[in-house]
Amino acid sequence: MKELIYFMGRSVCHQFPERSFFIQGTKMPLCARCTGIYLGMFLGFLYLYFRRRNKGNTPPSFQFLIGMILCWIPMILDGVTSYMGFRETTNITRLLTGFLFGVFIPVFIVLLKNFDLEGENNIPIIKGYKDLLFMVLLFFFSIIIITMDYDIVWWIVSGITVLTISYVYMQISYIIIRQILESISKKRAYYIALATMASVIIILSVMNELLLAKYR
Amino acid sequence: MNYCRECGKILEGDKEECPFCGTKIDIMTNLESTVGEGSISDEVKQNEESPAIENQFSCVNYEDNNHIDYKNTEKPPVKPLSNWIKVLLSFLIPLLPGLGSITGIIASIIFMTNEDQDRKTFGYALLSFSIIFLVIICACCMMLGLLTSLPEMYS
Numbered sequence: 001m002k003e004l005i006y007f008m009g010r011s012v013c014h015q016f017p018e019r020s021f022f023i024q025g026t027k028m029p030l031c032a033r034c035t036g037i038y039l040g041m042f043l044g045f046l047y048l049y050f051r052r053r054n055k056g057n058t059p060p061s062f063q064f065l066i067g068m069i070l071c072w073i074p075m076i077l078d079g080v081t082s083y084m085g086f087r088e089t090t091n092i093t094r095l096l097t098g099f100l101f102g103v104f105i106p107v108f109i110v111l112l113k114n115f116d117l118e119g120e121n122n123i124p125i126i127k128g129y130k131d132l133l134f135m136v137l138l139f140f141f142s143i144i145i146i147t148m149d150y151d152i153v154w155w156i157v158s159g160i161t162v163l164t165i166s167y168v169y170m171q172i173s174y175i176i177i178r179q180i181l182e183s184i185s186k187k188r189a190y191y192i193a194l195a196t197m198a199s200v201i202i203i204l205s206v207m208n209e210l211l212l213a214k215y216r
Numbered sequence: 217m218n219y220c221r222e223c224g225k226i227l228e229g230d231k232e233e234c235p236f237c238g239t240k241i242d243i244m245t246n247l248e249s250t251v252g253e254g255s256i257s258d259e260v261k262q263n264e265e266s267p268a269i270e271n272q273f274s275c276v277n278y279e280d281n282n283h284i285d286y287k288n289t290e291k292p293p294v295k296p297l298s299n300w301i302k303v304l305l306s307f308l309i310p311l312l313p314g315l316g317s318i319t320g321i322i323a324s325i326i327f328m329t330n331e332d333q334d335r336k337t338f339g340y341a342l343l344s345f346s347i348i349f350l351v352i353i354c355a356c357c358m359m360l361g362l363l364t365s366l367p368e369m370y371s
Binding site for chain 1: 325328336348
């Protein structure tokens, strides 16, 4: 089971021990930044689902869009400066910036899924600044989970992150398939998306293993 | 331009009374008088040949009909998006990883809020491209970062 989780985690992440969290002495399947991104995506999806915004199809207004994009800039700055060697970042910074990046991705995925090209789009996804604020505040929830040192937490967090990876890949391939094959039914599109997601993750993971085998 | 029927001075705005002589102004009569003095009737008097007049009138009718149709559907003609803008935005996304996606997302949301069908479709395509590229970058950036930073760490 752990091997499967590590295998799936390898598809998107380098799993570098220096940049990963350890719970009960066991390494997380993703590095700190990736944990932040995918935990953020999961909590974003959860928030939209509980506020019943997952059927929304109106593009966010310009001010909210700018707010969301401003939240992405810390991760880009953090990533670029640390890879260029200007400064060293801590795991908590990586988690925070990754979380800020990931938490708003679901808004766009929901929008792409429900947007109707011909008809009217009136159901909002983001209603006000409150939504953005709540989504950002969910970070404290995630940091409380990460700092708890129980064996079960490892399973919960790594399960959530790995499932979110596959869910996001599946939704994206679903969006592409629905665009290419317009006449296909929803159920079949989901099956094809599932197969695409599985193959993409396997290919990426094997590629990662081959590329980085000499460093391990 | 309206004129007072009593004193003949120019009236500005939609006043109910003439500010100079105090006569009440009937909008309908003013409109009729301006139409009566219009250029069409003058032209009709000058060209007394019947085919020309018929042509002129048919032209006027045709234009009037067009005007009515245009008002009923209430769709102002929108220029379709220039192909150069489309090509530029699509090339920007892979050329500038990260920043290109962000500009792509901003542009596509602006296009998607537009009523124009062409812009909507292009905005949708651009948004899906940007989001997919962003997620792929997330996956590849980690590998790239590892490949560049690992040799330094172990040397």
